[in-house]
Amino acid sequence: MTTTTNVGNADIYSSLGLAAATSTGAAKKNDALDQADFLRLMTTQLQQQDPLKPMDNSQMVAQMAQLSTVQGITDLNTTVAGFQQQMSSDQILRGAALVGHEVLVPSSKFALESEGDASGVVAAPAAGMVTVDITDANGTVVRQISVEAKAAGEVAFAWDGKDANGNRLEPGSYGIKANHTATNGDSETLSTYVQAPVESVTVGSDGLFLNLKGLGTAPIDYVLRIS
Template sequence: MTTVSSTTSSSAATGSASSVSSATSAADQEDRFMKLLVAQMQNQDPLNPMDNSQMTSQIAQINTVGGIEKLNTTVTQLLSAFNNMQSQSALQLPGRDVLVEGSTLALQNGSAAGGVSLAADADTVKVDVLDPAGQVLRSISLGKSSAGVRSFTWDGKDSSGNAVADGNWQMRVTATANGKAVDATALTAAKVQSVTSKDGDTELDLGSLGSKAWSAIQSFL
């Protein structure tokens, strides 16, 4: 009887998910658990058999551990497939214009593109183009906009309609909804020069803006 009690206690402790080494695979855990469970049932006291709820609980625990490992494997496979697809898509980007966070408007041949990222819907969205002294050179009203990213273009003219010189100009974006400020982030346009991929991470060479991660891209132009 003492042997039976010791075996039962050992089996219950071993069957517990908390005592299983994380280095052991779910298959090994399940095999070990089933052997111990069978031994426990064969050697249990006929006058005091194992409670059905206890056995069900132990089976549920080992199934949970096995399910988590299978889920982790599936997620890893999906992540690998996603990274491969992302890398293949990135190879098509050289020569494309994208929007990333930044407050520079690169005016070239009398035209510049930029963008605004809104945290919420806005009644009014305004872009101020600033001169070197920080004064407003031109205000561009984008009107009512939904939350998210939207692009705009600047014709390279000041508020008097005079063309300004090509080059990099600073901008400031503001947005409001019902008279209250809405979080607005300025986005600058850049051309993708090249793409590199290493260990699943995709990096984009944006010329003067340097190297940016794929996740930095807010939109494509």
């Protein structure tokens, strides 16, 4: 797996032992006020107050409380930023460990290879019969698979890649639709989950994504099982 790192001009200058150039030739001053600035403002306020009308004690206490609140928020933001960085690194390691493994993810399509089967599962709401229709790119049903659900729970199904006449179909993407018919005749559509190998991982602004062979990308949170 190849990892790409974005390198800015500042990083290039740093790697060459040079200081990054700016339009003014000086570092930009931070516009945010820190604790020292608040203390200087309060000291100046005390020095300039009218001796005949000194600052009210309650106002002084309120300003001190505001100062403590600002400092506390700053410290909290620093701590949260550290947690986020640690969680991001941990997530990358978790994703990298999945490369080469197969994962079970929600999907409405199969990725058929030139050899081998394609498999998946559904969650049957009760005992009955589960019917899985496999369709080609045109939406035509090329194979129908029926599996008995003896009770409510997970029901596995597999497709050997052949049509109803026993002919091996071309590799590619095939749609799947599952339906459950209960013993009392009630019928409902089920969500389908398929097995797919993880080829690589991608770090995005919204988190970690798995690149699944033949299926595209899926968030790591979609993974229900690893094998």
